[in-house]
Amino acid sequence: MRVEAVEAIPVSYPEPNDFNALRHLCLVKLTAEDGQVGWGESITQFPEASWATKAIIEGFAPLIIGKDPVQTETHWRAMKNQAWWYGYNGGIASYAVSAIDIALWDLKGKALNRSVLDLLGGPVHDRLPAIASSHAHYEEIPKMAEEIAGWVASGLQGAKVGFGKRGNARLGYEHDRDIAFVKAVREAIGPGLPIMIDLGIAIKWDVTTAVERTLAMEEYGIAWIEEPLGAWDPNGYATLRAKTTTRMAYGEKEWNLEGYQRILDTGTVDVVGVDPGRAEGITGFKKVAERVEAHRRQANAHAWSSAIVSAASLAISFSSSACKVFEFKPLRNPMQHELVKKPFEWKDGWVLPPAGPGLGIEVIEEVVDRYRSERVMERVR
Numbered sequence: 001m002r003v004e005a006v007e008a009i010p011v012s013y014p015e016p017n018d019f020n021a022l023r024h025l026c027l028v029k030l031t032a033e034d035g036q037v038g039w040g041e042s043i044t045q046f047p048e049a050s051w052a053t054k055a056i057i058e059g060f061a062p063l064i065i066g067k068d069p070v071q072t073e074t075h076w077r078a079m080k081n082q083a084w085w086y087g088y089n090g091g092i093a094s095y096a097v098s099a100i101d102i103a104l105w106d107l108k109g110k111a112l113n114r115s116v117l118d119l120l121g122g123p124v125h126d127r128l129p130a131i132a133s134s135h136a137h138y139e140e141i142p143k144m145a146e147e148i149a150g151w152v153a154s155g156l157q158g159a160k161v162g163f164g165k166r167g168n169a170r171l172g173y174e175h176d177r178d179i180a181f182v183k184a185v186r187e188a189i190g191p192g193l194p195i196m197i198d199l200g201i202a203i204k205w206d207v208t209t210a211v212e213r214t215l216a217m218e219e220y221g222i223a224w225i226e227e228p229l230g231a232w233d234p235n236g237y238a239t240l241r242a243k244t245t246t247r248m249a250y251g252e253k254e255w256n257l258e259g260y261q262r263i264l265d266t267g268t269v270d271v272v273g274v275d276p277g278r279a280e281g282i283t284g285f286k287k288v289a290e291r292v293e294a295h296r297r298q299a300n301a302h303a304w305s306s307a308i309v310s311a312a313s314l315a316i317s318f319s320s321s322a323c324k325v326f327e328f329k330p331l332r333n334p335m336q337h338e339l340v341k342k343p344f345e346w347k348d349g350w351v352l353p354p355a356g357p358g359l360g361i362e363v364i365e366e367v368v369d370r371y372r373s374e375r376v377m378e379r380v381r
């Protein structure tokens with residue numbers, strides 16, 4: 001099998017899990033000589049990042065066209081070598097590597113008639129607990145607690161809640177309101193099930209605030225606190241970790257293995273967030289997951305975009321003993337529920353290993369066309 005065409009497709013879609021904000025991705029479609037198609041994604045989040053990623057993907061295309069998709073490592077290295085100047089330490093080049101790499105793995109699976117999970121060596125888990133990964137939106141705390149209790153009642157085995165997000169929740173800004181929220185959620189879902197608190201980019205806690213807030217939340221039991229001091233603050237995280245017992249989660253903004261090694265070396269990260277649509281694809285995530293496992297930490301897929309990144313994340317999560325849970329956006333949304341014929345679901349609180357061939361998803365091209373950024377952006381202008 002040889003790759004015949006590389007197409008970069010920026011898409012834009014309203015995300016119900018983010019207060020219906022318009023979010024942006026850059027997809028990749030690889031077409032082989034025999035007509036088989038592989039899909040990849042980068043989680044660019046902003047239109048300008050999508051357009052830049054598209055340009056780099058088009059620059060990478062000559063490295064991929066005419067090549068055998070089975071040789072994923074070869075192509076991954078070729079792309080990184082090409083980006084030696086503009087991709088040093090990551091950045092937009094890593095988005096382009098991510099999207100093409102995921103699509104190559106999909107095509108490789110289809111060429112060999114095996115699942116990506118099999119090609120990664122097969123599952124090391126029979127099943128993974130499914131948890132909700134949500135943003136808090138409502139103004140009334142009881143309403144938010146009730147909503148989360150509803151997800152748990154539907155079978156999800158815990159909830160991660162984003163603070164400082166769009167909407168009227170105003171969480172992350174006031175001590176008493178934050179603690180009242182955590183207390184209400186704990187009372188609504190009962191003891192035992194994990195609650196994770198994820199601080200969005202809008203929240204700018206100093207170290208003292210982070211210590212005080214985390215200590216107060218600990219009274220109600222939180223499984224981890226995510227990015228309380230952002231993406232990089234080794235001294236701050238060391239202080240926070242010394243003064244609290246809650247696990248620290250961060251890492252989702254890193255681009256590559258070197259970045260992950262840097263945060264692991266600080267000794268302050270317990271749960272390492274990784275998005276294959278940012279951290280250089282399935283090849284990149286797999287390398288990171290192995291490193292995280294060697295450091296006896298947990299890796300956690302940041303799968304909060306399309307079913308393509310969910311499929312890639314699931315394959316790696318099942319192939320790595322560093323991964324312990326899998327996150328689902330709780331509200332139905334276009335990039336999960338419209339984009340593919342069989343959306344990913346959990347059953348009785350568990351998600352099962354993904355089956356192939358390739359990523360095991362069937363992308364509906366009419367849906368891709370409907371959400372092409374040039375069309376969507378034209379409509380909203």
Ligand SMILES: [Mg+2]
Pocket residue numbers: 198226227252273
């Ligand atoms: Mg996060």
